[in-house]
Amino acid sequence: MMIGRRQNFAGFKSLTRPALGADLRGARRVKLQPGRGLSLTKTGLGDALGGAEEGSTWKHPWQTTPLWDSVRKRWVAVVQPGFVNGQAPVTSLTIEETEDSPCGINPLTGERYFSSYIFDQQGTGKNSRVDVPLYDFPAIEMVWRNVGWDGEDEVPKFFLDRGVQRPKDLTQDLMMGNVNLADLSPKAGNRLLRACDLVLHQPRRALTSQITLEPGIVTGVSNATQLLGIKSPTAGDKLKVSAKAKFAPSNGGLNALLYDYEEEPWDERVVATVFLLSPLHTPPGSVPDGTWQPFVRHELFWNLAYREPRFGSSLDAGGNDVHFIVLAGGAAQIAINFLTASINDLLQQAYNIVTANSMGGSWWTPTAGGADSEAQPEITAAGDGTKYGLDKDSRLAAKRKAAAAKKALRLNPAFPYRGISFPEELLT
Amino acid sequence: MTRTPLGVVYSAIPTGRRFAHPFTCYLSGSKVTVSQGFILSEGVTREPTIGSTPISGNGGRVPTLKLDAGDTENSESWICVEVEPDAKGLITKSSRVEVVHRKVPVIQSSPTMGRHPLAMVIWKSGKPTRILAITMFNLRYHWKAASGTGYPEHFFL
8 A cells, every 4th residue: 555645744743653564564455445535445455544735725715714922912803805896806005004913924925025016016104004915915904893792782603603692682571660680681501793804896987867847837747857977986996805894885865955876986796704702701892802712704706797777777868858968088977858747756766767877787607607605504503302301312313413503503615615606697 | 444244444534625617727838738628508509619620539539629829818818619600690610719818808799799708828038837727618609789879799608
């Protein structure tokens, strides 16, 4: 028997050579079977046992690694570079922020971040901000929201199984005037939870809308004109990843007083949510430190394609009430005329037009159009062994099943993870 | 290492995982080779070429793509696949489906050609130093006819 790729045997480091030799001699007498992480290949010279190759751990795009920065006493995240239309997002840091960081050395190149070309082009002050591309592995400082007992109610089941308790709803007790002080303390074994969203920001053009109303003198029906236009992305805005305590999608609405509307000139989506789980007996309200345990729930796993819709693509250019106006410099406006009998009717019509013509873009994962793997449904970890009464075997089996289910419960889907389906309406 | 009645089971910590995906780009000096991958279209599956040779090679010869420092911007450039469909937007056996080196990664709308990035090349001191995979699956190509004053749109999905 021989062993293939011997130099890469991370799993054998703890074995002494004589022990390994004795076991291999023993192995000649029995059938050799490959275990986890190994492969067995039969050759003319014997069986070759191939091991896991150290140092080649593959990380998917956007894979996020939380790190405790012991120098600055803060949690940071390093995101494996992901791409949108081939472009790598940046993150904005001060030079000082990266200088003393444990992530000051780019793990991929082995060089300091400051050797990257971008630092040659910027100011040299410690507080100068630089946009560091994700492929230079910048350390992104995270900001936290409280989840669980001392925070919001939405606790993932994964963490409920690990001791996080939901906040106590005292509304009913307060109304009845029977608040028990014991209710204000968490139950034994409580662990606190903090969360931070890493958000991908994609600049784009934005839709603008203005409504003018001409009241009908005789009929009571007004003639309204809605003028749609396009606003350019904010100057200097870039494709970037940043940390937010909680991601809130922009929810622009029509201004009922001014009859005008303007979209945010960007699209955003969550890359990953980083959770920090406290040790036991941590007082509510504590600030997380290096003793807290990090977990990451990814929302993105693959590189993305992105596309803005064509301006006015949902409108019929040949219709009587729609007029395309081409302005100087190639800009365009669309004027839509309609009749309305009430303000509510007007706003509803205007809102429908704005929604249909939003410049909000679409993301998708280029996978040849069919490799979309959805997350496995969550496995219930409720192990109620009590219903088996005195049947010891059944109770044990139920307990084992519950333990296995609890272990199987995960924050992320298994490889090939999950992609974003292509929005087929782009082809129509 | 576990002894069982059926034999000795050897286990190792699975520290290593590789994802051998289509269109993997390998940088060697200032040349790039690309592993096999396919562009799927209506009824036709094409392997892109470098020059006139399929990327996975022909008769044992694997083609290489020469990187030119002139095709960079901000120390970045891209290995891309370019597709030139026929007038109906279909890829045929004679259509150009070629891997090229460009300083702009994407062309989404153009009269004749669509472009999609396979990998990003990072440059330093006028030399390519790193290559980062972007495309990790085979690609499906779709074409959308021009409407109004615009150009046809090219989709890689």
